[in-house]
Amino acid sequence: MDAVRRQSERQRLKRAPIRGVAELWVSGPFDDRGAGFQTVHPPETRAVDVAGRFAVGKKTIRWEKLKPIRMFNFHMKYGDTDGTSCYAYLRLISPRRQQVLLTPGSDDGLKVWVNGRKVHENDIARGGLPLQDVVFAELEPGSNDVLFRVRNVVGEHCLYLHYRSLGGSVQVTLPEPLDAGGLAARLKEAAKGGKQKVAAAFLDVDWATEVARGDKVRGKKLFATSGIGCAKCHAAKGLAAVPGAPSLTGAGKRFTVPYLVESVLLPNRRISPVFRSTVIVTSKGKVVTGLVVGETGQVVTVLTPEAKRVEISRGEIEERKTQNVSAMPAGLVKTPRELRDLLAYLLAQ
Numbered sequence: 001m002d003a004v005r006r007q008s009e010r011q012r013l014k015r016a017p018i019r020g021v022a023e024l025w026v027s028g029p030f031d032d033r034g035a036g037f038q039t040v041h042p043p044e045t046r047a048v049d050v051a052g053r054f055a056v057g058k059k060t061i062r063w064e065k066l067k068p069i070r071m072f073n074f075h076m077k078y079g080d081t082d083g084t085s086c087y088a089y090l091r092l093i094s095p096r097r098q099q100v101l102l103t104p105g106s107d108d109g110l111k112v113w114v115n116g117r118k119v120h121e122n123d124i125a126r127g128g129l130p131l132q133d134v135v136f137a138e139l140e141p142g143s144n145d146v147l148f149r150v151r152n153v154v155g156e157h158c159l160y161l162h163y164r165s166l167g168g169s170v171q172v173t174l175p176e177p178l179d180a181g182g183l184a185a186r187l188k189e190a191a192k193g194g195k196q197k198v199a200a201a202f203l204d205v206d207w208a209t210e211v212a213r214g215d216k217v218r219g220k221k222l223f224a225t226s227g228i229g230c231a232k233c234h235a236a237k238g239l240a241a242v243p244g245a246p247s248l249t250g251a252g253k254r255f256t257v258p259y260l261v262e263s264v265l266l267p268n269r270r271i272s273p274v275f276r277s278t279v280i281v282t283s284k285g286k287v288v289t290g291l292v293v294g295e296t297g298q299v300v301t302v303l304t305p306e307a308k309r310v311e312i313s314r315g316e317i318e319e320r321k322t323q324n325v326s327a328m329p330a331g332l333v334k335t336p337r338e339l340r341d342l343l344a345y346l347l348a349q
């Protein structure tokens, strides 16, 4: 059954409108030392951290944003890149579990990972053209990391990138760099009395060290429905617990510690357009706020901050507005120790 669904989804994807990408994070060049794809470079070994730096010999390589001039041109950006690889990275936000069709082109060889899993490898020497390769990838509901490695043999070195998604439902984002210092500053600002309160106990914590010391077993209990109840909305393994809420599957391969701390303590700091909260007022005067996770001709299903699913019939809806607020509730975690253990559990996924 699943295979049939996937096959029909693929057929429809091939006819979906094609979209380009306005900007990517790129890093490089990394010397392949004559071994091509056999040489493994740091960006492909852990969750991508665009605030991170790589010491390569005497040089420091960073992530930088690059706009395409028809193509993402590594040769133009970095100069001579013979015998090296460059990486490109973006995040795709999807409202549900679905496939996307990536159609990259490259000069020369290309590898693609989605959420840390390799989905494509084409070890080839060629001139780059748009739409050379066909890569179907399964997206989780929520954010999905897509990492490209383009290895150059000699001369030109570039990536073309287009994709197709059903109903234009996939959004491209470039996560902003966030390191420990940046996180500390944001938490401090929030504690001083922003819209989202953060208790003083959460400030001045060295989160990377704390999370490394965290208790995964306790974290798992907190995550569960009987604990704080993150699992009422999120699945940490496999399918999303609630269809339509982001999956945290493979979090360890996708998220950095500062990103996770910020997501939980300051959910309204970056609101993805896909997961904005909606307010619905019914003709009976009932007000329901939450994430719209399902819509049919007759009913709209809303996931409330208390993780309840509420069905409202369309005929009863008097007013409906999307808010500039995340559907992820704030203030769920009460102590730094709870957060530390939760993140230790998530990062072990």
Ligand code: HEC
Pocket: 142, 143, 223, 228, 229, 230, 231, 232, 233, 234, 245, 246, 248, 260, 263, 264, 267, 270, 271, 272, 275, 276, 291, 303, 304, 305, 306, 307, 326, 327, 328, 329, 332, 333, 342
């Ligand atoms: C009522 C449902 C709900 C509950 C309960 C909930 N979340 Fe969320 N969470 C969401 C939604 C919706 C988003 C997407 C928010 C956005 O992008 O604006 C989200 C986003 C996140 C993200 C960022 C994911 C990404 O892909 O960027 C993390 C991490 C997260 N939640 C962790 C937790 C943890 C840990 C708990 C328990 C303490 C929790 N959530 C409880 C609904 C929930």
